[in-house]
Amino acid sequence: MIELIGEILKAIIIIGTILAGILAILIWVKNQTKNITYLRTLIQVAFIPLIFLGLIVGPFGLPQSPPAGNAPREVLLGAENLKGWFPDGITVPVLACYYPSGRTVTCAIWQIQSYIYPFWNPGLGFWGTFYTNSGIERLAIVLGLLIAMSLVLGRFFCGWICPFGLYMDLLSNIRATFKKGYRKFSEKTNTAIHQLRYVIIAAFLIISIIFGSQAIFGLQLVSGTQQGEYVYNYFSAPYCQVCPMKPLCVLTETSLGYMDPAYVLESTTGAFYEAGYFLTSLNLAILVLVTIIALAYRRFWCRICPLGGLIALFNRYPPFKWASITRLNKVEEKCTKCGICKRVCPTQVTEVYEKEGGDVTTSACILCLRCVEMCPYEDCLKLNVAGKTIFKSRNWVNSR
Amino acid sequence: MNVKNESDKKYALEIAPKEAEELRNAIRATSTKVIAENIKRMKKTWPNRPETMQYFDEIANFFGTREKEIREAKEEGKKVIGYTCMFAPIELILAADAIPVRVSSGWYDSAKLGNRIVPVEVCPVIRSTIGVKMIDLSPYLELSDALITTLTCDGMTKLSEILGYYKPVWTLCPPRIKDSEQSMAFWKEELKTLKDNIEKLTGTKITSKKLRSAIELMHKAAKAFRKLQDVRKGNPVIMGRDAMLVNQTSMWDDIERWTRKTEELCSELEKRAQEKAWACPPDTPRVMITGTPIIWPDNWKLPNLIEEANPQGVIVVDELCSGDRFLYDPVGVDEWNMDDMFNAVAERYLLPSTCPCFTSEDGNENRVNWLISKVKEFRVDGVIYYVVRGCMLYAMEYMRIKKALDQLNVPVYYLDTDYTREDTGQIKTRVEAFLEMLKSRVEI
Numbered sequence: 053m054i055e056l057i058g059e060i061l062k063a064i065i066i067i068g069t070i071l072a073g074i075l076a077i078l079i080w081v082k083n084q085t086k087n088i089t090y091l092r093t094l095i096q097v098a099f100i101p102l103i104f105l106g107l108i109v110g111p112f113g114l115p116q117s118p119p120a121g122n123a124p125r126e127v128l129l130g131a132e133n134l135k136g137w138f139p140d141g142i143t144v145p146v147l148a149c150y151y152p153s154g155r156t157v158t159c160a161i162w163q164i165q166s167y168i169y170p171f172w173n174p175g176l177g178f179w180g181t182f183y184t185n186s187g188i189e190r191l192a193i194v195l196g197l198l199i200a201m202s203l204v205l206g207r208f209f210c211g212w213i214c215p216f217g218l219y220m221d222l223l224s225n226i227r228a229t230f231k232k233g234y235r236k237f238s239e240k241t242n243t244a245i246h247q248l249r250y251v252i253i254a255a256f257l258i259i260s261i262i263f264g265s266q267a268i269f270g271l272q273l274v275s276g277t278q279q280g281e282y283v284y285n286y287f288s289a290p291y292c293q294v295c296p297m298k299p300l301c302v303l304t305e306t307s308l309g310y311m312d313p314a315y316v317l318e319s320t321t322g323a324f325y326e327a328g329y330f331l332t333s334l335n336l337a338i339l340v341l342v343t344i345i346a347l348a349y350r351r352f353w354c355r356i357c358p359l360g361g362l363i364a365l366f367n368r369y370p371p372f373k374w375a376s377i378t379r380l381n382k383v384e385e386k387c388t389k390c391g392i393c394k395r396v397c398p399t400q401v402t403e404v405y406e407k408e409g410g411d412v413t414t415s416a417c418i419l420c421l422r423c424v425e426m427c428p429y430e431d432c433l434k435l436n437v438a439g440k441t442i443f444k445s446r447n448w449v450n451s452r
Numbered sequence: 453m454n455v456k457n458e459s460d461k462k463y464a465l466e467i468a469p470k471e472a473e474e475l476r477n478a479i480r481a482t483s484t485k486v487i488a489e490n491i492k493r494m495k496k497t498w499p500n501r502p503e504t505m506q507y508f509d510e511i512a513n514f515f516g517t518r519e520k521e522i523r524e525a526k527e528e529g530k531k532v533i534g535y536t537c538m539f540a541p542i543e544l545i546l547a548a549d550a551i552p553v554r555v556s557s558g559w560y561d562s563a564k565l566g567n568r569i570v571p572v573e574v575c576p577v578i579r580s581t582i583g584v585k586m587i588d589l590s591p592y593l594e595l596s597d598a599l600i601t602t603l604t605c606d607g608m609t610k611l612s613e614i615l616g617y618y619k620p621v622w623t624l625c626p627p628r629i630k631d632s633e634q635s636m637a638f639w640k641e642e643l644k645t646l647k648d649n650i651e652k653l654t655g656t657k658i659t660s661k662k663l664r665s666a667i668e669l670m671h672k673a674a675k676a677f678r679k680l681q682d683v684r685k686g687n688p689v690i691m692g693r694d695a696m697l698v699n700q701t702s703m704w705d706d707i708e709r710w711t712r713k714t715e716e717l718c719s720e721l722e723k724r725a726q727e728k729a730w731a732c733p734p735d736t737p738r739v740m741i742t743g744t745p746i747i748w749p750d751n752w753k754l755p756n757l758i759e760e761a762n763p764q765g766v767i768v769v770d771e772l773c774s775g776d777r778f779l780y781d782p783v784g785v786d787e788w789n790m791d792d793m794f795n796a797v798a799e800r801y802l803l804p805s806t807c808p809c810f811t812s813e814d815g816n817e818n819r820v821n822w823l824i825s826k827v828k829e830f831r832v833d834g835v836i837y838y839v840v841r842g843c844m845l846y847a848m849e850y851m852r853i854k855k856a857l858d859q860l861n862v863p864v865y866y867l868d869t870d871y872t873r874e875d876t877g878q879i880k881t882r883v884e885a886f887l888e889m890l891k892s893r894v895e896i
Contacts, residue, residue, distance in 0.1 A: 231660065233791025239633060385825040389630075389818050390804035392784035395795060406631070428782045449674045449782045 064307070072097045088425035088443060092211065096218040103148045103157050103215060104304050139183055139190070143197045145363050146214035149292070149301035159297075160198045161359050165256060165289040167191045169264040187267070202366035206378045206413070210360050211420035216297045220353055223346045224398070235348045242355070242400045246416045249361030256291035256358070263290075293332045296339040296353060302331060350398035354418050364415035377438040380417060380424070384409025386432035393423035393433065404433070467568075467586055476587040479561045480515065483589075487513055487749045490756065497759050498691045498731050502724075504717040505694055511701045511710075512748060518704060519591040522551060526595060531654045534596030534619075536581070536611065537604055538773045539626055539805065543783060543797050544647055546666035546707070548654040553592040554703035554774075555599065557581040558747030562589060563871035569614065575842035576871035577745065578607035582614055592704055598653055600624055600646065604809040605845050622649045630803055630810055640798045647794075660790040667783050667793060673707050676714040677779040680721075684768050685830055687734040689724045692767020693755040699775050700748045732759075732766055737890035738831055739765040742823060742853070743838035743846045745774035753876060754838055754867070754883075761884045763891045769830045771823055777806060808845035816849065820856045827862055834890040835864045836883070840871065863889065 073094065141158040148157050169175060170187035183190065201209070210217055227234065237245060265273040292298060346352040354360055367376045382404065394405035403414045404423050412433075413419070424433045427445030435443040491509045495501050511518050522532060533545045534555035545552040557580040565586050566579030584590045593599075598620040601612030612623050624642055627635035651657055677699065684695055698717065702710050724730075739758055746754060758765045770776050781804040785796045806819035826832065835857055839846045847868070854864045865886045869875055 228787045228789065231789045233789050234787070385821045385828070388781060388804040388806075388822055390781050390784070391799045392796075395792075395799060396784065396786040422786075426784045426786065428784060447678065449671055449678055 069097060069100055088421050092420060093218075093221070095212050096215070096221070099146075099213050100215055100218070103144075103146070104301075137193060139185075143194045143201075144213075145198055145201055145209045145359055147216040147295065147297035147357070147359060148214075149295075149298055159359065160194060160362065161256070161291050161295075162289050163194045164191065165260045165291060167194065168257075168260045169267055171264060171267045173267065198362065199366045199372070202363045203372060203376050204378065206367040206376055206419060207360060207363050207415075207417060208378055208419045209363060210354055210357070210418035216300070216357075217351070217354060217418070219300060220346050220351045220398075223343060224350045227347050234350050236400060237349065239400070239402060245355050246399075248356045249358045250365075252291070252356065252358040253361050253365075259290040291358060294334050294338050296335065296342045298335045299331050299339050351418065351420075355399050355416065360418065361415075368413065368415040376413075378413075378419065379411050379436050380404065380413045380419065380421075381434045381436050382407065382409045382412045383432050383434075386429050388429065390428070392426050392428065396422045396426045398422060472587045475565065476589055479559065479587065479589055482561060483559060483749060484513075484515060486752075490749060490752045493756055493760065494691065494693050494697070497764075498694065500729065500731075501694070502717065502720045504713065504720050505698075507713045508694075508698050508701050508717075511705045512697055514591055514749065519595075521706070522553070522592070522595050525551060531598075532592075532596045533598055533600060533650065533653070534593055535600040535602075537600075537602035537608060537624075538778055539602040539604065539624055539801050539807075540600040541643060541646070541797050541801050542707075543663065543666045543670055544643070544650055544658060546669060547658045547663040548650045548656045549662075550597075550650065550654050550656075551706075552703075553596060555581070555590060555593040555596060556745070556747060556774075557584045557590060557593075558749060558751040558871075559584060559589065560750040560871045560873060562587065570610070573842055574610075575605070575607045575744075576840050577747065577843075578611045580871055581611060585615060585618055598622060598649070602626060604807055605843075607842070620653075622646055626802060626805075626807075626809070628809065628811055630805075631812060636799070636802070639802050640795065643794070643798045643801075660788070660793060663790070663793050663797075664785075664788055667785060667797070669707060669711075670779075671782055673702065673711045673714075674779045674782045676711045676718065677702070679718040680714060681769070681776065683718055683721045683725065686725055687728075688731045688736060688738075688766045688768070689721045689729065691731050691759055692739070692770075693752070693759050696746070696755060696767065696770065696775055697748065699778060702779060703774070732764060736764050736766045737833045737887055737893075738768045739887075739890070740769050740771070740823075740826065740830065740832040740835045741767055741775075741838050742771035742835060744840045744843045745772050746770075746838065747774050751871065753869070753873070753879070754836070757876070757880050757883045758836070758887070761880065761887050763884070763887050765834075765883075765887045765890065768832060769826050771806065771819070771826065773807065780804075808849045815852055819849070820853065823853060824856060824860060827857065827860055832862060833893065834886060835862055836886070837864055837866045839866070839868045841868055842870075863893075 138158075140163060143160045143163055144157040145160050146157070148159050149162065167175075167187045167190045170183075172186055172188060174183035174185060175187055185193075224234065236242075261268065262273050265271050342353050366372045367378075387409070389405065391405055394400075394402055397404065397417075398420060399416050399418055401414055401417045404412045404417070419435070421435060421443055424435060424443050424445050426448070427433045428447065428449055429445060430447045431444055433445040434441045491512065510516060526532060531548075531550040532553060533540075533550045534553050535545075536554070536556045538554075540552070542552050556577055558577075559580050562583030563576045563580040565583030566574075566576075566581070567583075569582055569586075570579055572579075581593075584593060588594050596619065599612075599615055600622050601608060601615060601624065603609045603612065603623055603625045612621050615621050622645075624646060625638075626642075627638050629635050647658060656662075680690075680695060680698060683689060684692075698714060702714075741754065741758075746752070755767060758767055781800055783793075783796045783800045785793050804818065806816070806822050808816060808819065810816055810818075823835070827835070835853075837846075837850055837853065839850070850866055854866075857864050863886075865882075867879065867882065869879055
């Protein structure tokens with residue numbers, strides 16, 4: 053029975069992905085005026101198989117125990133070469149769990165949290181992963197890669213790659229098909245909400261350090277933690293126990309057949325920190341909450357996403373700010389302050405509208421480029437990567 | 453003169469029906485002559501004026517085909533909604549199947565009549581509009597079932613009060629600060645009230661489908677308008693006056709037909725640009741007009757003078773709410789639902805406006821930006837800052853605009869005049885001196 057559900061889900065997801073891809077291409081070709089949004093959707097959809105099917109890097113430590121599945125080991129590339137460097141898959145600043153088959157990519161937040169525990173030691177691997185580097189070395193690799201990616205692309209990851217961003221967009225589209233309008237926070241509330249992500253980052257880092265205190269300082273702050281050992285309660289990766297993306301990851305992996313649905317269901321009952329091996333009740337509750345809010349407020353999660361906050365930290369604040377190369381630029385004199393950029397922004401960024409020309413990228417901006425697309429003045433808004441203009445606003449009235 | 457309520461004539465002076473009739477006939481006769489004369493002069497300056505301009509000449513005649521059309525449409529049950537200012541949301545009017553017409557007046561002679569009600573210091577646009585109403589001169593003002601007046605400057609504020617004695621008037625009060633949240637909320641409320649009023653008058657509900665098609669219609673108009681602007685960016689293939697006339701006719705013409713005709717005109721002009729059939733020598737000084745709205749037909753004094761002067765100038769762009777500002781900004785809709793469309797319409801009419809009635813910390817930065825970018829885009833040689841006497845807001849912003857343009861090394865000339873034909877000689881001398889100076893700069 054459960055296998056059957058899994059098979060059906062798998063079929064739905066694969067067919068849906070293919071159809072969405074074809075649809076995105078068709079609409080993009082047909083409707084040139086909206087091309088940035090459709091190109092973005094296309095890229096978002098294209099990254100789904102890359103993230104969840106694991107086509108780039110090898111399946112280090114294939115799931116051995118019950119969640120076992122049949123990850124496409126044969127088609128994976130680079131499995132052996134990168135093993136030592138990225139035992140859990142390449143760090144990518146998008147919300148994609150450590151579950152995804154073959155561990156092609158792994159959410160940076162999970163790595164940061166769980167590598168703090170063993171700190172000076174390699175620590176224990178998960179599902180057959182064997183670490184050769186110590187926790188702090190792995191942490192350095194993860195942070196290095198995260199900073200490098202943030203400097204190069206910044207929150208481009210949020211707008212164009214992150215699967216949870218796609219989910220947010222999907223919710224907006226569902227709302228839009230019912231001809232319902234979206235809601236907006238007041239500017240003050242929105243600014244406050246945007247600051248919440250730094251609170252979340254601080255909270256999970258502090259909890260992680262408290263739980264890893266035995267390993268880090270040799271001082272046991274919480275009983276049950278041992279040097280170099282993963283602590284088997286669910287505060288080990290505290291953020292992951294509240295992350296709304298985890299249920300979606302598990303769902304996708306299960307339906308693709310890379311996780312055993314029976315096992316997942318068995319392990320997902322009971323009190324939230326005891327039995328929720330894959331999902332905690334907090335995960336589900338927050339997913340439901342975020343889903344409901346995101347139906348009214350566009351890209352709601354992206355405003356408080358701690359991963360987005362990390363990218364913003366390494367991209368929008370000095371000294372990183374000076375080195376970041378992906379920037380949204382505005383030419384002041386072309387701007388008539390018509391306010392379109394402010395209204396269409398899914399995260400309610402006001403700086404693009406308010407700031408005088410130059411670099412108008414902000415930490416709240418997910419670089420979805422909706423403003424660039426909707427700006428009706430030629431060359432007014434531009435996305436520059438290393439000084440080269442990739443996208444610029446066009447006189448879209450002319451293509452009507 | 454059909455006053456709503458006899459006891460309500462607080463402002464309106466008695467004017468004997470006979471006198472009114474005489475005045476109407478006299479001014480109408482002069483006006484018809486002036487319209488014909490203006491068109492003749494335009495033809496004379498631009499000998500190879502394209503055939504397609506004929507259509508706009510026809511529409512430009514206030515007492516001609518368009519009046520008849522509107523009258524017929526009215527008999528079929530369509531409503532006509534007049535507006536005095538470009539803050540009136542055309543999309544909402546079109547969505548309710550009504551006909552939008554701009555009713556602010558450009559008649560010189562009626563300004564003198566307006567003097568009987570308001571002092572002579574008041575801006576002549578206001579005085580003239582009052583005068584027009586006193587003798588029922590303007591066909592569009594007479595045909596409109598309701599008026600949308602915008603409380604921008606003092607003149608407009610009191611004008612709405614005075615017009616309110618004759619017609620139902622819906623006031624639209626734009627906040628003086630654009631950027632704050634409460635202003636936007638207030639403005640949206642104003643437009644919501646207006647929308648309800650329009651719906652009540654026309655009996656048509658503004659549905660999202662209708663609003664969408666109205667917005668798309670205006671997009672098409674904006675596209676045609678921008679095409680015309682693009683044509684004017686190069687060497688002059690169209691005289692500025694003619695382009696101004698084309699822009700101005702959009703304010704009372706059927707917008708769909710206007711779009712089609714303008715597209716035709718543009719393709720003709722593009723062909724001419726390829727053939728290098730310039731409307732005037734390419735080294736003619738390129739002039740930009742900014743300031744108080746210049747309204748057809750009588751107030752064509754300045755454009756006429758510039759383009760008929762010796763040395764000749766050509767108006768390549770203007771920053772007038774009766775000209776290039778009218779169709780410049782499109783309504784940018786994110787999601788095609790009622791909420792977002794309405795917000796988009798509301799924001800389009802408030803935020804990009806360069807009207808000097810707004811203030812901010814940066815001091816109406818919009819207008820400066822607009823002027824600077826247009827000066828660069830259209831390779832403007834000199835700017836004429838046109839102010840009618842009594843237009844305080846435009847007059848007070850002169851210094852700021854001059855400083856911004858001085859930095860670009862573009863000469864600005866402040867020209868103040870009134871709704872009168874008597875100062876044509878002096879203004880001609882002043883304009884010619886300015887153009888002489890521009891000409892010598894061009895030659896260097």
